[in-house]
Amino acid sequence: GQNIDQPTEMTATEGAIVQINCTYQTSGFNGLFWYQQHAGEAPTFLSYNVLDGLEEKGRFSSFLSRSKGYSYLLLKELQMKDSASYLCAVMDSNYQLIWGAGTKLIIKP
Amino acid sequence: IAGITQAPTSQILAAGRRMTLRCTQDMRHNAMYWYRQDLGLGLRLIHYSNTAGTTGKGEVPDGYSVSRANTDDFPLTLASAVPSQTSVYFCASSREVNNEQFFGPGTRLTVL
Numbered sequence: 001g002q003n004i005d006q007p008t009e010m011t012a013t014e015g016a017i018v019q020i021n022c023t024y025q026t027s028g029f030n031g032l033f034w035y036q037q038h039a040g041e042a043p044t045f046l047s048y049n050v051l052d053g054l055e056e057k058g059r060f061s062s063f064l065s066r067s068k069g070y071s072y073l074l075l076k077e078l079q080m081k082d083s084a085s086y087l088c089a090v091m092d093s094n095y096q097l098i099w100g101a102g103t104k105l106i107i108k109p
Numbered sequence: 110i111a112g113i114t115q116a117p118t119s120q121i122l123a124a125g126r127r128m129t130l131r132c133t134q135d136m137r138h139n140a141m142y143w144y145r146q147d148l149g150l151g152l153r154l155i156h157y158s159n160t161a162g163t164t165g166k167g168e169v170p171d172g173y174s175v176s177r178a179n180t181d182d183f184p185l186t187l188a189s190a191v192p193s194q195t196s197v198y199f200c201a202s203s204r205e206v207n208n209e210q211f212f213g214p215g216t217r218l219t220v221l
Contacts, residue, residue, distance in 0.1 A: 004151065031207070033210075041214070042199060042214050043212050044212070045210070045211070087152070089152075091207065095207050096154060096157070096167065097152075097154070097210065099152040099153070101150055
């Protein structure tokens with residue numbers, strides 16, 4: 001079966017760095033996406049990885065290792081507004097997104 | 110309209126009633142999707158459409174139907190609602206099937 005695993009909840013301090021991990025087992029691979037979802041709102045696109053390595057976009061970076069079925073989202077200089085759920089999703093061989101349940105990130109002052 | 114819109118924002122529905130959730134995008138995206146989001150679970154794909162005139166079944170299609178008569182609109186119909194269909198429903202679109210998806214604001218549906 002297809003499976004995406006990520007931690008349910010994480011806590012970090014304002015100004016610090018946090019890494020959210022995601023492991024996956026899917027039928028085929030056409031890229032991995034990270035989305036941010038604030039409570040009561042829609043998911044918004046953060047990053048996309050299809051090749052191994054690190055993609056940096058401002059305070060956010062995303063890493064992919066296809067051989068290990070592993071990705072992480074790195075958030076630097078955390079701000080209170082980063083409190084949200086972070087969703088990992090893998091595009092399978094049918095170009096459909098398989099979603100993890102999301103990691104709720106709590107930022108403390 | 111800017112982006113993707115959904116209506117209604119929320120709805121309380123009696124079991125057995127028919128309900129259509131509306132979704133419209135003005136980005137000329139080819140692909141559109143309907144998901145449901147339940148607490149503790151990832152987004153689950155209900156139905157999708159890769160281009161106008163075509164539709165396909167996702168992971169949880171039972172009890173739902175869709176149509177894609179034109180590029181902009183992708184309504185989702187519950188023929189006879191049941192309490193297990195209580196959920197938050199998100200419509201999304203993407204330029205092509207392998208591009209990032211953009212989400213509408215969601216419809217919170219409660220079936221009693």
